[in-house]
Amino acid sequence: MKKTILISIIAGTLTGCSVNMKTVRINTEQSIVLVNVTLIDGTGAKAKPHSTIVIKDGRILEISNIRKDFDATTANIIDLEGKYLIPGLIDGHVHILDESKKSKGAKAEKTIAKMFRKGVTSIRDMAGNAKRLKELKEVALQPTTPMARVYYATLVAGPEFMATDPRLKDVEILDLHENPWVIVITDSTDIPKEIARSKAFGVDAIKLYEKVPGHLAIELIREAKKQGLQAWAHGSVGIEGPIAVIEAHSLSHAQEIIVSDTLTTLSASAFRKVLNAPATEQILLRMQQNNVVFDVTLGVTLKPLLKYEDWEDEIGERVRSLIECLVLVTKKAFDIGVPIGVGTDTEGDVADEMKLLVTKVKMPKIQVIRAATYNNALALGIEDDYGTIEVGKVADMVILNSDPLEDITNVRDIKYVIKAGHIYSK
Ligand SMILES: [Zn+2]
Numbered sequence: 001m002k003k004t005i006l007i008s009i010i011a012g013t014l015t016g017c018s019v020n021m022k023t024v025r026i027n028t029e030q031s032i033v034l035v036n037v038t039l040i041d042g043t044g045a046k047a048k049p050h051s052t053i054v055i056k057d058g059r060i061l062e063i064s065n066i067r068k069d070f071d072a073t074t075a076n077i078i079d080l081e082g083k084y085l086i087p088g089l090i091d092g093h094v095h096i097l098d099e100s101k102k103s104k105g106a107k108a109e110k111t112i113a114k115m116f117r118k119g120v121t122s123i124r125d126m127a128g129n130a131k132r133l134k135e136l137k138e139v140a141l142q143p144t145t146p147m148a149r150v151y152y153a154t155l156v157a158g159p160e161f162m163a164t165d166p167r168l169k170d171v172e173i174l175d176l177h178e179n180p181w182v183i184v185i186t187d188s189t190d191i192p193k194e195i196a197r198s199k200a201f202g203v204d205a206i207k208l209y210e211k212v213p214g215h216l217a218i219e220l221i222r223e224a225k226k227q228g229l230q231a232w233a234h235g236s237v238g239i240e241g242p243i244a245v246i247e248a249h250s251l252s253h254a255q256e257i258i259v260s261d262t263l264t265t266l267s268a269s270a271f272r273k274v275l276n277a278p279a280t281e282q283i284l285l286r287m288q289q290n291n292v293v294f295d296v297t298l299g300v301t302l303k304p305l306l307k308y309e310d311w312e313d314e315i316g317e318r319v320r321s322l323i324e325c326l327v328l329v330t331k332k333a334f335d336i337g338v339p340i341g342v343g344t345d346t347e348g349d350v351a352d353e354m355k356l357l358v359t360k361v362k363m364p365k366i367q368v369i370r371a372a373t374y375n376n377a378l379a380l381g382i383e384d385d386y387g388t389i390e391v392g393k394v395a396d397m398v399i400l401n402s403d404p405l406e407d408i409t410n411v412r413d414i415k416y417v418i419k420a421g422h423i424y425s426k
Pocket residue numbers: 093094095126345
């Protein structure tokens with residue numbers, strides 16, 4: 001190698017907003033060659049030091065660990081000695097327009113720009129105002145926009161849920177039955193027609209929420225798949241519980257693998273019995289066989305509890321038991337081979353959720369990186385193009401200054417974020 005190009009930083013494509021990253025100027029006609037980097041490719045394979053990655057037209061053209069000379073006059077060569085390369089992170093469970101948190105409107109653009117700064121190149125929005133999400137998706141689609149790509153769903157729930165959920169108080173969805181991205185499910189719903197309407201609107205998935213009878217849940221999932229949409233589900237769908245949704249692409253929240261009400265009433269030892277019961281094991285085995293991503297969202301449940309973890313009274317005991325239950329479910333699913341997903345369920349930090357999977361669940365760090373990249377791409381149905389660093393895939397990646405396999409929170413120590421071959425720095 002002759003010399004490394006001088007990288008100049010120009011202002012980001014969107015001005016006046018401090019959360020936006022800055023574009024790293026390169027010759028866009030030429031390929032990008034990342035050299036001397038330690039590659040953690042998101043497949044779960046071990047790290048490969050001194051890797052070379054060639055990017056052309058936004059995709060990964062070549063990966064090797066052979067040192068060879070690249071002509072700096074015909075390629076953008078970036079020497080990443082001492083740095084680490086991981087796939088772009090995906091937050092597998094967000095509600096960026098949660099009406100109950102007043103985080104709607106213009107703030108949403110800032111939110112997805114802020115997430116991008118944290119290495120999140122795609123997000124899975126698990127139901128919100130899809131009219132607005134559709135606009136956001138279009139804004140964030142371009143590689144020249146330093147924002148996380150947005151994937152979103154039609155909300156499917158029973159009429160009882162629709163009457164009470166705070167998200168549905170938005171004026172734009174007053175007439176639920178007229179809305180193409182909300183399906184109020186009853187026995188008389190024309191499922192193929194409703195799903196076709198959602199698909200025509202542009203959603204990526206249906207999200208099965210509360211009060212969906214089990215037999216209808218299965219019908220909805222099968223029809224969504226038939227029409228080329230993803231099906232994302234809560235476990236508490238219907239009285240049949242998770243068994244009704246094991247054909248979905250993902251199942252949200254660790255506690256919902258068993259009927260969720262019991263979680264707050266059972267002790268950890270009683271919970272362990274439920275967890276080890278043949279019926280629960282059967283669900284996890286079926287999830288493993290069907291490759292259903294288990295998006296456990298530990299942080300959103302545990303975070304408010306952790307401060308009571310050391311209390312020596314009844315509250316402390318109850319909290320420790322609850323934490324143990326959530327950890328046990330996740331660990332058991334992981335041991336069985338269910339793909340674990342990483343989702344914050346808030347505007348929170350993916351790194352925090354990853355840390356919980358390492359410190360509480362004791363998942364190997366390389367598997368936690370896979371969970372936040374490949375597994376989440378699987379839940380989105382975009383795994384052929386995203387989620388790992390492999391030849392042919394879109395070049396969504398994050399370059400880190402320090403080793404995430406030493407400390408998983410080093411995924412915050414970001415040098416560059418790359419979106420389809422466009423390089424951004426803070
Ligand atoms: Zn959620």
